[in-house]
Amino acid sequence: MHQTIEQEMVHTWSAGSKSIKDKSVTIRNLDQDRFVEILQSKLSVRSPVKSIERLFGRDRELELVEEALFDQGGHVFIYGDRGVGKSSLAASVAAQYQSSDNEPIQIPCGKDTCFYKTIEEIAERILRRAGGRRDLEYTHTLNLKLYKLQIKDKERSITISPIDSMFSAVDVMEEMVGVHSERPVVVIDEFDQIESVSERAKFAHFLKDLGDRGVNVKFIFTGIASSLYQLLGDHESSFRQLFTLKLERLYWSYREDIAYSAIKAFDLEVDEEIVHSIARISNGFPYFVHLLTQNLLWSVFKDEQEVSRIERVHFDAAIARSIIGISGRLQRPYDSAVLHKGHDYLLALWATADSEDTVRYGDNIFKSYVRINQQLFGLDPVEADKKPLEPAQFRKILKKFLGKDCGEVLELVEGREHMYSYRENLLRGFVALKAQEAGIELQGDLPDEPRIPTAMARSRFSGGQGRLSAYAADPSKQVKFRSEH
Known part of the structure; x- marks a missing residue:
């Protein structure tokens, strides 16, 4: 009817x-x-706004998030409803904080997103942007990814070992940020899409270890409200590494x-x-x-x-x-x-x-x-x-x-x-x-x-x-x- x-x-x-x-x-x-x-x-409509000039009504949030990124060892989690502009705020503040010698890295999440694979993908993106040429080396049963970079007229070889532990993940990130830029930023978008509790927990541990090691990289996460607590999980000490912002409606x-x-x-x-x-x-x-x-x-x-x-x-x-x-x-x-x-x-x-x-x-x-x-x-x-x-x-x-x-x-x-x-x-x-x-x-x-x-x-x-x-x-x-x- x-x-x-x-x-x-x-x-x-x-x-x-x-x-x-x-x-x-x-x-x-x-x-x-x-x-x-x-x-x-x-x-x-289909992609995040990446310019602060086009981000109407978010001046206060931009200021708070940018200040949080300048904290030593600080990272940001932006959460709220779908369609409220989380990805746009994250992209805009990342572009603002990121040094001019490169662009921010953006990683979208899915239900099967794996922490170690994500760190490996970030490393590979950094090396490709740096003009690296990739070769594969096979040593016994290990698949090592070899990149050759031309830096200041000198060729440099970087080998990415398999990332299978938190120690190796932090090690790789520490080496990669020096290749990327003076102030590197990584945006992890739609974190709530990750279904595995254990995979989400690894990101929380990772942030704490980055801070403990003093690695010069900033992470900005976005997700719906409940994923804020899913990120911290049972590792609440990582909370001190995170500035959390709930994004309200315009x-x-x-x-x-x-x-x-x-x-x-x-x-x-x-x-x-x-x-x-x-x-x-x-x-x-x-x-x-x-x-x-x-x-x-x-x-x-x-x-x-x-x-x-x-x-x-x-x-x-x-x-x-x-x-x-x-x-x-x-x-x-x-x-x-x-x-x-x-x-x-x-x-x-x-x-x-x-x-x-x-x-x-x-x-x-x-x-x-x-x-x-x-x-x-x-x-x-x-x-x-x-x-x-x-x-x-x-x-x-x-x-x-x-x-x-x-x-x-x-x-x-x-x-x-x-x-x-x-x-x-x-x-x-x-x-x-x-x-x-x-x-x-x-x-x-x-x-x-x-x-x-x-x-x-x-x-x-x-x-x-x-x-x-x-x-x-x-x-x-x-x-x-x-x-x-």
Whole structure:
């Protein structure tokens, strides 16, 4: 049933617009190559931002992380939700700290990542960048990797022995950093992907041994929140080697700054409500700001008419483009939650994304559901199946969103019965996009109504007087939410 409702409400990609035909007319007489060049200088959807000039709203975090790297034996762990900008912050601060005689080394992690193999890969990357020519030497059963480097008109041979102990790992790293640069940096990205507890523990031991030996190299780790504790494991003495930073969502004004910066680069005007909608849907995750703004500019570039002002039709096209671009992984849990179910499941799912808060009480989600139902069917619909559910019935749907049959889209907060959050906040953004595509304006710029939490909740969450929120207050008086202007 929900498919019929969605189809009735959805703004189709091409409806009422010529903005996405294949024929491209340039913005300000730009050809496609120049358009892409400018676009990539302002936005980065698929790869981390590597320039501090493009890292809006992270000045304080940049300063803290850079100071931590200057500590002798200090390393950094940046953690937070997916899409919040951990990799971009890590890449930017690595480029800032890394001496100009080379570039930082970046290593992505996977579920089968092995510590010793990772150290070996770092060593090989350093030697290849130094122009090393690799040969293989076989001595009995040992496979030794021999590199020949030309350094200051002199040839130097470096042999990498098999790395099979912590001692050999530190030894190799100590030799490699001298080849790499004056101030070498290694970024270990998505550390949480490593499934093996023992492999994660080796990294913790490694950091301590590097510090004890005084090896001149800095490591920056990124991962989701739980991987912070997985890194330390039972080797808590490594904590003194780590500066840990939880990266929060972007404040409202910075979300808009990203969009405005890219739009102004093309000398375009834009309705402020469009930028407001981008900031609202993003919920403070830079990934969605970059994604929506990039697709917005592509829809303008593809318009048959010369465009000087971005209109709503371009925004509608950007929503459709964005959904197509990220639906591969996120469509499945969305469909599990609403396919072949009554339309109340669809409206309930949209309601979960109807707030600035990422942690919400069930009764506040119910209020969102009632508002959305009224937006669609009016205050007092005649048909019985269009009347909103009773609270008890609605709570049953929310609980089903916790299970596999409904995609496990939600989870309870520390086992509390009536407090919900998204299992993955990227999915929350996808839900907001789907609602917007169907013409439903979610209240992503408004927090939930105040509610007096328990003492446990007050200690767990930050926010205003008695208001439950996982969103820390803005420390800058200059940064305000849109409703506060």
